[in-house]
Amino acid sequence: MNPLRFLRATLAAPLSGTANDLTAVRQLVELRKQIPTLYGLLCANACAVAATHYPLAPATLTLALPGTFIAICMARALHWWRMCPEAIGEARAARQLRSTAVLTAFFSVAFVSWAIALSLYGGPYEQGHVAIFVAITVIACIFCLTHLPVAALLVTGIVMSVFLFCCVACGNPVFLAIAVNTAFVTAVMMRVLRTNYRAFVELVASQAEASRLSEENARLAHTDSLTGLPNRRFFFQRLDEVIRASSAENVRFALAIFDLDHFKPINDTYGHNVGDRVLAETGRRLAAFASADVTVTRLGGDEFGVLVRSPGPPEEIIAFCDGICAALQKPIQLGDIRLIAGCSGGLAKFPRAGRAADELFDRADYALYHSKEHRRGLTTLFSQEHEDAIRAERAVEATLRTADLAAEMEMHYQPIIDTGSGEIALVEGLARWTSPTLGRIPPDRFIAAAERCGMIHTVTLMLLRKALADCARLPPAIGLSFNLSAHDLASPETMVAILAAVTESGLNPRRLTMELTETALMRDFERAKSAITALRTLGIKIALDDFGTGYSSLGYVHRLPLDKIKIDRSFMADIDTDLGCSLVSTILDLCQNLGLDGIAEGIETVDQLQAARRHGCRYVQGYLVGKPMPVADLLHRLGVETEMARLSA
Numbered sequence: 001m002n003p004l005r006f007l008r009a010t011l012a013a014p015l016s017g018t019a020n021d022l023t024a025v026r027q028l029v030e031l032r033k034q035i036p037t038l039y040g041l042l043c044a045n046a047c048a049v050a051a052t053h054y055p056l057a058p059a060t061l062t063l064a065l066p067g068t069f070i071a072i073c074m075a076r077a078l079h080w081w082r083m084c085p086e087a088i089g090e091a092r093a094a095r096q097l098r099s100t101a102v103l104t105a106f107f108s109v110a111f112v113s114w115a116i117a118l119s120l121y122g123g124p125y126e127q128g129h130v131a132i133f134v135a136i137t138v139i140a141c142i143f144c145l146t147h148l149p150v151a152a153l154l155v156t157g158i159v160m161s162v163f164l165f166c167c168v169a170c171g172n173p174v175f176l177a178i179a180v181n182t183a184f185v186t187a188v189m190m191r192v193l194r195t196n197y198r199a200f201v202e203l204v205a206s207q208a209e210a211s212r213l214s215e216e217n218a219r220l221a222h223t224d225s226l227t228g229l230p231n232r233r234f235f236f237q238r239l240d241e242v243i244r245a246s247s248a249e250n251v252r253f254a255l256a257i258f259d260l261d262h263f264k265p266i267n268d269t270y271g272h273n274v275g276d277r278v279l280a281e282t283g284r285r286l287a288a289f290a291s292a293d294v295t296v297t298r299l300g301g302d303e304f305g306v307l308v309r310s311p312g313p314p315e316e317i318i319a320f321c322d323g324i325c326a327a328l329q330k331p332i333q334l335g336d337i338r339l340i341a342g343c344s345g346g347l348a349k350f351p352r353a354g355r356a357a358d359e360l361f362d363r364a365d366y367a368l369y370h371s372k373e374h375r376r377g378l379t380t381l382f383s384q385e386h387e388d389a390i391r392a393e394r395a396v397e398a399t400l401r402t403a404d405l406a407a408e409m410e411m412h413y414q415p416i417i418d419t420g421s422g423e424i425a426l427v428e429g430l431a432r433w434t435s436p437t438l439g440r441i442p443p444d445r446f447i448a449a450a451e452r453c454g455m456i457h458t459v460t461l462m463l464l465r466k467a468l469a470d471c472a473r474l475p476p477a478i479g480l481s482f483n484l485s486a487h488d489l490a491s492p493e494t495m496v497a498i499l500a501a502v503t504e505s506g507l508n509p510r511r512l513t514m515e516l517t518e519t520a521l522m523r524d525f526e527r528a529k530s531a532i533t534a535l536r537t538l539g540i541k542i543a544l545d546d547f548g549t550g551y552s553s554l555g556y557v558h559r560l561p562l563d564k565i566k567i568d569r570s571f572m573a574d575i576d577t578d579l580g581c582s583l584v585s586t587i588l589d590l591c592q593n594l595g596l597d598g599i600a601e602g603i604e605t606v607d608q609l610q611a612a613r614r615h616g617c618r619y620v621q622g623y624l625v626g627k628p629m630p631v632a633d634l635l636h637r638l639g640v641e642t643e644m645a646r647l648s649a
């Protein structure tokens with residue numbers, strides 16, 4: 001081993017360069033464990049040597065000098081003991097190491113000079129004691145300074161050169177032998193030190209790399225790769241942190257969820273590639289709203305979560321969120337394609353809307369649902385009114401769970417008239433539930449409740465069996481139109497059970513029409529398509545219900561084997577306006593082109609009926625031609641009609 005090369009290498013390693021800055025702190029951490037012990041050992045050894053020379057040497061050498069050394073050692077030991085290496089910066093750690101090396105050189109010179117001075121006074125025993133003191137102290141220093149090799153090398157170099165020189169110079173063969181032994185042991189120890197130190201440096205480097213990789217992993221695990229925004233995991237982690245901080249400091253914050261209004265049709269019409277580019281552009285636009293107080297994340301799909309600290313009064317935060325919606329209302333140009341993704345938002349404020357993460361999220365989601373239904377393209381703030389609605393929905397769910405469904409629910413039937421013949425062509429079955437505790441509950445409410453609490457399968461089948469039995473009592477020329485929920489369509493088990501119920505009823509499936517909404521088709525297009533195919537295979541017809549209120553993506557109408565389109569009653573209400581009139585005529589043209597029957601819903605006035613006829617609408621339904629009624633009333637009406645036809649004939 002070339003000591004000069006080793007000195008250069010060790011000097012370079014701990015004391016210079018940024019690559020080793022991390023090593024400097026780790027070196028200090030390790031040294032802090034050893035150096036106070038080393039000072040203690042130095043003090044004990046110095047005391048022992050001073051004691052054996054006390055009667056022989058002057059007090060300056062046995063009291064004053066060692067006393068001063070010990071005092072300095074104790075002060076230094078205290079300094080090290082108090083040091084907190086993890087808290088000091090890399091640069092300070094490197095400076096501390098440098099000064100430790102310099103101080104080590106100073107101590108080495110001081111101690112070895114004192115030891116040589118003492119050896120002039122004693123006899124052979126005392127001289128032997130000094131030799132042992134020097135040798136074991138050097139070995140102890142090498143051990144304790146393993147993590148600062150430059151200091152270990154300085155001690156060894158300074159002390160051993162003086163010690164060996166003195167041993168050789170005194171001419172005593174015993175001291176000569178001690179010199180050879182000590183030199184040999186220290187050389188071996190230096191070698192061991194070098195190997196250990198290298199291993200230490202490599203370990204620190206690999207730990208640094210491991211921590212870099214784990215930081216990178218953590219970053220990736222919290223980033224959405226498509227938009228570059230933080231992801232759902234990050235959102236919920238941050239939400240927990242914000243809740244903790246806000247609870248402790250009593251600070252308010254707001255949680256907003258945004259959902260694109262037209263993403264699904266865009267994705268279905270233009271493909272996933274365009275869909276991805278729309279999401280990436282959405283991410284870019286949303287990122288512009290991020291700041292120290294605003295965290296913007298992608299929750300998944302076309303849903304984005306935003307956390308706003310200190311959101312200000314409701315008008316302010318709603319305006320901020322509406323600003324986000326407005327940014328997404330601007331067209332996205334992708335080559336030749338110009339798209340508008342649009343978005344609606346739901347907002348919940350902490351602590352008003354809830355104190356727990358899932359509670360807040362659910363409420364923001366509820367408000368989002370409200371926006372989608374009633375205020376598309378805007379943000380709704382969760383309010384007391386919504387809280388009351390949730391409570392009412394829960395009451396319906398709870399009652400539904402324990403209700404005697406077969407006894408409490410019945411079907412009413414609303415006639416659908418053929419405008420050509422003026423006769424009832426079919427009837428739409430509409431469910432009615434009169435709960436002994438809650439009273440009459442509108443079907444859209446209890447159907448939604450049944451969907452939420454997983455009872456829709458049971459409810460649909462029970463209603464369908466009742467409707468099939470009632471239909472068997474009607475003249476064979478009259479068909480039955482039955483409403484299916486989105487959940488029914490998405491569940492293969494329910495579809496199988498529906499087909500079985502129809503077959504078991506013995507009713508001609510051609511008399512049956514199943515009404516589906518666009519929302520139901522949108523949920524899972526492929527499943528809906530295969531469900532429709534299965535129904536049609538049996539001869540059942542398919543009607544697209546509430547046409548015009550949902551996404552109205554013509555792509556669906558083209559791609560699905562439909563038989564009828566039911567024009568939502570909102571269009572009929574507007575039929576006397578120019579816009580309403582042209583919308584109805586466009587939809588009816590579309591029906592004609594596709595060979596589908598059009599059914600105008602919600603006909604309440606003679607004017608609406610005439611307008612529907614004028615536009616060539618074959619079927620009409622509404623309060624004007626008949627309200628939903630129990631099967632007995634329907635049979636009565638049919639009986640009366642038949643009687644009147646017989647009399648007039």
Ligand code: C2E
Nearest residue numbers: 430431443444447463483484485602603604621622623628
């Ligand atoms: P829908 O399928 O659009 O049913 C038509 C609704 O419009 C019925 O309300 C009906 O009473 C009402 N209606 C009919 N003519 C007129 C009119 O001239 N003017 C006005 N203003 N309304 C009219 P209803 O019975 O309250 O049903 C509401 C919704 O509940 C239905 O809308 C349907 O989506 C759902 N629903 C009803 N029964 C069932 C069912 O058995 N299964 C499923 N899944 N959903 C059902």
Ligand code: CA
Nearest residue numbers: 428483515545
């Ligand atoms: Ca319907």
Ligand code: CA
Nearest residue numbers: 545546566601
């Ligand atoms: Ca309808």
